[in-house]
Amino acid sequence: MYRYGVLKAYYYEEASKVRQEYKGLDEAEAQALLDNAGTYGDYEILELTKRDDLLIDVAIKRELKQGRVKVEFVHVRHFGVSKHARSMEDARFFVHHCRKSKAEVRARYKVEDLNDAQDLHGVEHDTEDSNNTIDLNECYLLTDYNKDGIEEWRRVVVARDKILENVEVLDHPFAVLCPIPSSSSLYGTSITDLVMPVQRNNTQAMRMLNDGVSKAVRGRMKARINGAVMEDLTDPRISGVVRVESMDDVAPLNETPLNLPAVLQYKETNDDWLEKRSGWTRYSQGLSPDALNQTATGVNIITNRGDMRIEAIARMFAETGVRTLFKKIYALVVRYQDDKRVIRVADAPLEVNPAEFAEEYDITINVGVGSGNKDQVLAHLMALGGTLEKAAQAGIVGPRQVYAFIREVGKAMQLKNINEFVKDPNEMEPKGEEPPTPQEENERIKLELEREKLKIEREKLDLDLQKAQAEYELSRIRLANNQPPLDLGGSLMA
DSSP: OOSOEEEEEEEEEEEEEEEEEEEEEOHHHHHHHHHHGGGGSOEEEEEEEEOTTSOEEEEEEEEEEEEEEEEEEEOGGGEEEOTTOSSTTTOOEEEEEEEEEHHHHHHHHOOOOOTTOOOTTSOOOOSOGGGOEEEEEEEEEEEOTTSSSOOEEEEEEEETTEEEEEEEESSOOEEEEOSEEETTEEEEEOHHHHHHHHHHHHHHHHHHHHHHHHHHHSOOEEEOTTTBOHHHHTOOOTTOOOOBSSTTSEEEOOOOOOOHHHHHHHHHHHHHHHHHHHOOOHHHHTOOGGGGGSOHHHHHHHHHHHHHHHHHHHHHHIIIIIHHHHHHHHHHHHHHOOSOEEEEETTEEEEEOGGGOOSOOOOOOOOOTTOOOHHHHHHHHHHHHHHHHHHHHTTOOOHHHHHHHHHHHHHHTTOSOGGGTSOOGGGSOOOOOOOOOHHHHHHHHHHHHHHHHHHHHHHHHHHHHHHHHHHHHHHHHHHHTTOOOOOOSSSTTO
8 A cells, every 4th residue: 555664673672580599509609600690680699598418509580681683564654754865875864653651661761750741642641651652753863963074873762842862873773665666756656556546447337337237126217296105216125015196107217228348348458457557467366267268388478477567576675675674684683792692594503603793795696587487497497307317327417416406396396405305415424335246256356366477477587587697697707717607508608
């Protein structure tokens, strides 16, 4: 109905009191407990008992403070922005009109003098504070409050003529969602602006149709003055009696009959206009009987074309308001979270340490423009599966590629955890060596025998070479001493 929606993200800190009991402590443990009890907030000792076995039981009441980021929907009637702002970036002033109880205002803003503050109706009540409401204007303005030449955002909370808070803040907390944004206005255009004129025509056509059916069933009558009793003519009772003086006193009034085909054609034309403007077709709703006589591919194309406008609106929400909202949530967590927390991501615990947070992250967002619907993506993946099967025979597809393909198929089927069906190759343990086949064992034995044979022949050649070298050295010595060479009987020196 409205041209934009407003979301508000802020950090809220609440305190709760809990009772904690520690039993069987010695004196050192009890003293350490009391020394460190104030680390996590204020505390109060409720019980301190020393037992007969010299152990100590301690009961304390601790006030725990826990902060969290809250996202709140703000009605457009309770939201105000600079008059001439064309976008959220150009706006220098925001206001959120809200209503809170006096008790909540006293606790949050630390004020006591609220006796002259009135509720929404301007009436004072003497009832309890929790039932007494006050109008608050939570304002955010960009101004140079400190006169240092630098503009900063400030939050000013006003209750009637009283300023309850005036502090500097990081940024304003608002994010705006607009289905059809405009470059010259913050508000843009809503779906209602597109379809409301056509819907009024449809309402007029339905009224004409109802009036025509009523006239056909019970048309107007003409009666001679003083010829019939008017109360009888206006009486809607079935088979009622109409008192007349003669048979010509009452007769049907000749009127132009309802042109039913023209009215139905007019309404059908308006319905087509509604579908084209809103993007929500009768095929998307499953209400068209003509779809049974058409091919599934044709109906799928018509449905996808009609859903393109809805998808464009969803992408616009993601790019503008949702993106801004999550940036503000991240900025609040970076600014205010001061302790480690464990969250669950993909069914696995993940420790979040605020000390490791960066101011900004570089993220690429893929919104799937032109990627088709889930059925088309799944059909394309099945076609790719046949190609992967042939590629596996060529040896260019491994376990990681097969796992990535199955994971994409699971996404198209909207399966949350694909690891329940297949294992990630990176997480699998390496397999041991498989025992050789009999043929491989025979080949191994043959290779071992050949290796041993070559080894023996090499050793024999080494021995012959050493023997020849020894004979040659002995003959050289004898010749040097003028001695006749030895008769080696066919050896190298023979």
